[in-house]
Amino acid sequence: MTNIRVIKMGEKEITKAIEENQKDSFQDFVRRLFKNKAALAGFTIIMILIIVAIFAPLIAPYEYDAQNLKFFLRPPSKEHLLGTDEFGRDVFSRIVYGSRISLQIGFIAVGISLLIGTILGALAGYYGGVIDYVITGITDIALSFPTILLAIAFVAALGPSLVNVMIAVALVSWCGYCRLVRAEFLSLREQEFVEAAVVLGMDDKRIIFNHILPNSAAPIIVMTTLEFPKAIIVESTLSFLGIGVQPPTPSWGSILSSGKFFLYEAPWISIVPGFMIMIVVMGFNLFGDALRDVLDPRLKE
């Protein structure tokens, strides 16, 4: 250990190098992401949705539950941009507030199912054997029920409320992540870099979460962006069926549902929330696809 030449870099230089590194890679990431026009479109839709949800009270001209029975089923006009519903409530305001529900369901339900699915899938794929057998069995059973039916069953058991809808959506959608993550782990755990990590003295927890999981990030992200709109749709469906978010809280699904009786007289009540669901679902899909392309280091030019 005598004649190793130790290069001494000043502390400042090192810090600068690290900072530059982080800045560079982030800028590079953003640049490559938004070179894709679809990503830009998707991102814009998502950002608008988030802004609308956060600033709903400022954007909406009326309260979502403000009734004015004198002006029921009015077509779009200056006072009511998207007309009114059967109780004379402003449809535009209700849709604006409804975005909050969709986002909440999206983030929380997807977050919960992502957490459950990833952890179970990782354990099953990494350890195999009995653990894999049990977890795969539970997943298969859960998958054998039709999604909506299972969600309805959960809500029926728990009682209709926003929280219970989130739980129901999470409980019907974790299986996809579980299967995906398990499959990823099955192939990744045989890779040499995992063996190398073992040889370097790392424990299972570190190998699972710090080494294998980041390698399966790309498909998980794609899946999440596909699950996000699905969660929104399941919520809309439950609300449409009347067992989701309870009135007067507006959800796009329940607005759409309430408009179905007046489809001829007041089609705007149903068309706009349906259109919103479509746009938002498309936005997440576009963004997710582009994100996958960018996050895969092998696709870097």
Place this chain on the structure above:
Amino acid sequence: MDQEILKVNNLKTYFFTEDEEIPAVDGVSFSISKGETLGIVGESGSGKSVTALSIMRLLPVPPAKIVDGQILFRDEDLLKKSEDEMRNIRGNRISMIFQEPMTSLNPVFTIGRQISETLILHQGMNNKEAIEKSIEMLKLVKIPLPEKRVREYPHQLSGGMRQRVMIAMALACRPEILIADEPTTALDVTIQAQILELIKELQEQLGTAVMMITHDLGVIAEVSDNVMVMYCGRALEYSDVETLFNNPKHPYTIGLLKSVPKLKGRREKLHAIKGIVPMPNEITSGCRFKTRCEQKTLICENKEPPFIKLGKSLVRCWKYQ
């Protein structure tokens, strides 16, 4: 030089399948001193890699089981260590590099992060110190522009560079032993020479003991001090490198050396040892090499030769009785 770091006594690693037991490593003993390179040479299935994995305690149990023997690392028996204690030793005091540099690095992290992780894990460094040390390690393994490379991903490096990075990772914590399991097999010849040169140089600088596993006698000649020739789970010859090449004793070693193509002289048909390596559990009595030996006698059939001391070497052959 004579400070013994690793001493393996009568190591027996068997694999147990449903209806048979396969003695992959059957009573192997050797020792490595500080700064020494022990070359382990043998054909596929001779138990070289199993020996290495037994030392690291990385064989899946079951089917593998170390049924007997001792692995003394600085006078502590590794076979008696708990999994936690072993984790502390792996990558920190005993390191290993493999033959697959192309896939042994995690594709989603920069190489700087991968080298630093070991340092953070084993040496308790903070992020900045670890990056600084990583750059130093990259410089040590002669990667040009280490300050830039430290931020690059594995796919941006060539095979030879990746093997250098692997070596940097393995040596980052200044291990006492480096186990190199065919580190140059996947590389082309010029890069092979560079990597071997690098391992030798680093060994001199850092005083690391190296256990070089290979089937390439050229590699052995290049780097080793002592050589152990393995066949079918047994050591057949154990001697210093010069004696082995100038005066090979065991018929198997002689056969192996004859099968190396020569650059000079008349070109002749290359010598081959006839037959194939038997399964380790096929031969239950007599010399392991009896099925392929050209100098076989009656005693070879029935009784296995012990190690016979001849000068500086140990040979397992009745010829020298």
